[in-house]
Amino acid sequence: MRNFLASQGFRKYFANTSWLLGERVLRMAISLFVGIYVARYLGPERYGLLSY
Numbered sequence: 001m002r003n004f005l006a007s008q009g010f011r012k013y014f015a016n017t018s019w020l021l022g023e024r025v026l027r028m029a030i031s032l033f034v035g036i037y038v039a040r041y042l043g044p045e046r047y048g049l050l051s052y
Contacts, residue, residue, distance in 0.1 A: 039047045 042050060
């Protein structure tokens with residue numbers, strides 16, 4: 001088990017997985033803030049038309 005955790009392949013896999021997870025979390029956070037901004041900018045009526 002210790003050899004597996006210390007292997008180059010595992011470290012590369014873990015690093016790539018971490019980047020993918022971080023990118024997804026960042027994209028979700030940006031989408032949330034952009035959605036809030038657009039909803040406040042357009043107002044309830046126009047945002048309702050956009051989202052429908």
